[in-house]
Amino acid sequence: MKAELSATEEQIKDYRLKLGDKIRIVREKRGYSQEQLAEKMDINRSTISKIENGKFGITVDYLVRFSIFLDYEFKVIER
């Protein structure tokens, strides 16, 4: 069975997936593999994979980290 999500929860889930895609796109544009970026950022490679695939909701601290190492300004929320 699938639980109903409120409009807010839908937007949150939606943004999580969009953010993962955005991180992947920018990472590839910068020419990094997940492993290379992970090493630069000093985080675990599996974590990047999970984030890009929206497997869990990351903290803002982590998003700041991506912003620094990818040199990209993320927006919450883009309209």
Next chain:
Amino acid sequence: MKAELSATEEQIKDYRLKLGDKIRIVREKRGYSQEQLAEKMDINRSTISKIENGKFGITVDYLVRFSIFLDYEFKVIER
């Protein structure tokens, strides 16, 4: 004793504080007390207080929630 922070950790900490301030400013601009906003967002008031004061790093899911209820587009990181 005070631990040394890397440049990245400094930026993260810095952004955490700036974000808290920004949330407070926008909240007040919208005319909400912490309690009123907490009720609208269905989260705990003390959580808002702690976030505004940078007591912990929030998840992106929560930042999305603030973005929705304050109708404001947060940037990570603003340069």
Next chain:
DNA sequence: GAATTTATAGCGTTGCCCCCGCTGTTAAAT
């Protein structure tokens, strides 16, 4: 088919966030 890259799963640790309560400040009002 070898090499590289990525997805995913399990388990352990950390810390976000909930919830409650107490304190301190400020303002109103008589």
Next chain:
DNA sequence: ATTTAACAGCGGGGGCAACGCTATAAATTC
């Protein structure tokens, strides 16, 4: 002055999800 109330700061116990780590396998590219 003291009450009353609105508002914010702060502390702590507890639950659960983020994230680290390791390993395996799938997908992609050569």
